[in-house]
Amino acid sequence: MSKxxxxxxxxxxxxxxxxxxxxxxxxxxQPQLLARASLQVETVFANPKAHAENKRYIDADxxxxxxxxxxxxxxxxxxxxxxxKALHQQLGPKxxxxxxxxxxxxxxTSNMGPTLILLEQTPFYKQLAAYVKMQMPxxxxxxxxxxxxxxxxxxxxxxxxxxxxxxxxxxxxxxxRQDILEQMERMTGYILDFVDLYNQQAVPELPKxxxxxxxxxxxxxxxxxxxxxxxxxxxxxxxxxxxxLNPGEPLFRTFNGEDIYYEGNxxxxxxxxxxxxxxxxxxxxxxxxxxxIEVN
Amino acid sequence: MSKxxxxxxxxxxxxxxxxxxxxxxxxxxQPQLLARASLQVETVFANPKAHAENKRYIDADxxxxxxxxxxxxxxxxxxxxxxxKALHQQLGPKxxxxxxxxxxxxxxTSNMGPTLILLEQTPFYKQLAAYVKMQMPxxxxxxxxxxxxxxxxxxxxxxxxxxxxxxxxxxxxxxxRQDILEQMERMTGYILDFVDLYNQQAVPELPKxxxxxxxxxxxxxxxxxxxxxxxxxxxxxxxxxxxxLNPGEPLFRTFNGEDIYYEGNxxxxxxxxxxxxxxxxxxxxxxxxxxxIEVN
Numbered sequence: 145m146s147k148x149x150x151x152x153x154x155x156x157x158x159x160x161x162x163x164x165x166x167x168x169x170x171x172x173x174q175p176q177l178l179a180r181a182s183l184q185v186e187t188v189f190a191n192p193k194a195h196a197e198n199k200r201y202i203d204a205d206x207x208x209x210x211x212x213x214x215x216x217x218x219x220x221x222x223x224x225x226x227x228x229k230a231l232h233q234q235l236g237p238k239x240x241x242x243x244x245x246x247x248x249x250x251x252x253t254s255n256m257g258p259t260l261i262l263l264e265q266t267p268f269y270k271q272l273a274a275y276v277k278m279q280m281p282x283x284x285x286x287x288x289x290x291x292x293x294x295x296x297x298x299x300x301x302x303x304x305x306x307x308x309x310x311x312x313x314x315x316x317x318x319x320x321r322q323d324i325l326e327q328m329e330r331m332t333g334y335i336l337d338f339v340d341l342y343n344q345q346a347v348p349e350l351p352k353x354x355x356x357x358x359x360x361x362x363x364x365x366x367x368x369x370x371x372x373x374x375x376x377x378x379x380x381x382x383x384x385x386x387x388x389l390n391p392g393e394p395l396f397r398t399f400n401g402e403d404i405y406y407e408g409n410x411x412x413x414x415x416x417x418x419x420x421x422x423x424x425x426x427x428x429x430x431x432x433x434x435x436x437i438e439v440n
Numbered sequence: 441m442s443k444x445x446x447x448x449x450x451x452x453x454x455x456x457x458x459x460x461x462x463x464x465x466x467x468x469x470q471p472q473l474l475a476r477a478s479l480q481v482e483t484v485f486a487n488p489k490a491h492a493e494n495k496r497y498i499d500a501d502x503x504x505x506x507x508x509x510x511x512x513x514x515x516x517x518x519x520x521x522x523x524x525k526a527l528h529q530q531l532g533p534k535x536x537x538x539x540x541x542x543x544x545x546x547x548x549t550s551n552m553g554p555t556l557i558l559l560e561q562t563p564f565y566k567q568l569a570a571y572v573k574m575q576m577p578x579x580x581x582x583x584x585x586x587x588x589x590x591x592x593x594x595x596x597x598x599x600x601x602x603x604x605x606x607x608x609x610x611x612x613x614x615x616x617r618q619d620i621l622e623q624m625e626r627m628t629g630y631i632l633d634f635v636d637l638y639n640q641q642a643v644p645e646l647p648k649x650x651x652x653x654x655x656x657x658x659x660x661x662x663x664x665x666x667x668x669x670x671x672x673x674x675x676x677x678x679x680x681x682x683x684x685l686n687p688g689e690p691l692f693r694t695f696n697g698e699d700i701y702y703e704g705n706x707x708x709x710x711x712x713x714x715x716x717x718x719x720x721x722x723x724x725x726x727x728x729x730x731x732x733i734e735v736n
Contacts, residue, residue, distance in 0.1 A: 170695045253612040316549040316612040319716035322675040379618040397618050399466045420615035
């Protein structure tokens with residue numbers, strides 16, 4: 145087992161997600177709050193220009209620019225594509241990263257509570273998730289689609305040897321809620337605690353099985369041929385992130401007042417329901433499966 | 441009594457407040473939903489350019505550009521200042537308006553429910569508010585600061601002979617919630633119903649006293665000398681729009697974890713608590729007084 149010595153905590157990857165941005169500012173004033181015996185922790189403000197303009201991004205979503213292919217393509221030169229290359233130098237490179245762990249802080253307008261998003265399902269990640277869940281039972285564990293090759297992962301957190309996202313909501317864009325900020329701060333603290341215990345080979349006994357949600361698919365709003373939306377997320381689904389959606393239950397409500405039903409053949413667990421940031425692409429929600437993973 | 445014959449329903453005065461924008465689109469497809477015997481109703485999309493860019497505004501807040509002084513100043517030539525002059529031609533002019541009533545549709549990220557904002561407190565407004573409250577007990581009546589001279593009012597709705605705002609939340613910017621859209625649609629319908637009854641001198645018996653909230657003041661977040669925020673809205677206040685805030689109760693939480701208390705000498709009723717759109721100016725909330733007005 146190699147130690148996880150260098151940790152980067154990244155805020156403001158999306159410029160209008162305020163919890164991470166204000167936590168970074170707070171921790172820069174009070175670095176002792178991040179101090180753990182076996183770790184070096186640094187803070188990174190990923191997209192200050194987008195934050196200054198109070199927007200998610202200037203030219204393109206920063207958190208989709210980190211595939212090895214994009215990072216190697218110097219014709220991709222807009223602000224976020226350039227910023228990604230700079231951050232990859234700072235946190236990566238993926239082949240031999242400066243950072244052992246990258247914690248990327250995000251907010252959602254969806255009712256997802258404090259969610260820990262894992263990029264892979266190796267033993268380190270599973271133990272980390274089990275520890276966080278043990279300390280913070282309200283935490284939700286979200287498993288990203290498995291990538292055969294992490295080098296091609298598009299997320300900022302994939303720059304580190306390990307990478308996780310903390311995604312906390314509901315919080316409107318450009319607003320700062322005390323409850324959401326405190327959930328993010330607590331989850332970040334538990335992650336640092338775990339890594340310190342892991343380095344000292346002092347991880348406590350963890351539950352053997354962990355409930356988690358595995359990403360399946362992303363669902364689009366119903367549209368007409370001119371690209372106009374025909375419907376909105378149904379109130380039967382709204383705010384029910386990580387709750388079961390069964391075949392035959394209402395999914396959308398058209399502007400004519402008709403219901404559109406979920407026609408799949410298995411129960412799914414939606415998340416990022418009606419996320420405001422996904423309105424550019426008319427995404428309605430993600431579907432996930434509920435799974436139990438073995439912690440070993 | 442002169443009839444109220446021409447009504448304009450305005451959506452998208454702020455480009456990222458989606459309920460009004462989608463209702464306008466819906467009503468343009470289904471104009472029969474707005475039809476009332478004694479009325480001509482038209483729909484207006486106030487700031488389509490800001491909506492296309494998914495922003496509140498391009499250059500300046502459109503809903504602050506309608507004072508007689510600004511409208512007469514042709515050096516004020518940015519997008520919203522120009523758009524205001526065009527809308528004033530269409531809906532006004534204030535001295536002799538084309539529109540007898542302007543209904544301006546807004547969303548807030550604050551937990552204000554369906555709120556009817558009145559620009560004045562003349563008998564027509566009070567009867568209208570009492571009728572809406574009778575049909576929709578969850579509605580909140582919000583009284584704008586009295587202006588000596590409506591000509592100097594900065595709101596778009598002041599272009600009409602009468603003007604009201606419908607303000608419904610909580611809804612994140614750039615998202616569309618079914619519950620919020622339906623509340624806005626119902627309140628708009630009750631206003632049209634009332635105006636039709638008023639024209640026909642068939643207004644039913646109304647309650648004699650009406651609970652309302654009178655605007656007092658706007659409160660700023662605590663800031664340091666460099667213009668950095670020192671605190672956020674306290675969770676004791678968050679989401680408690682129109683609930684009493686008593687002297688000595690917590691108002692802000694600093695990033696150092698300290699509480700700042702409300703030091704006024706009377707109970708107030710906050711609204712627009714932690715509204716995301718007011719983050720540009722670091723506004724925390726408005727304070728209102730709870731009053732009972734006589735309906736006559």
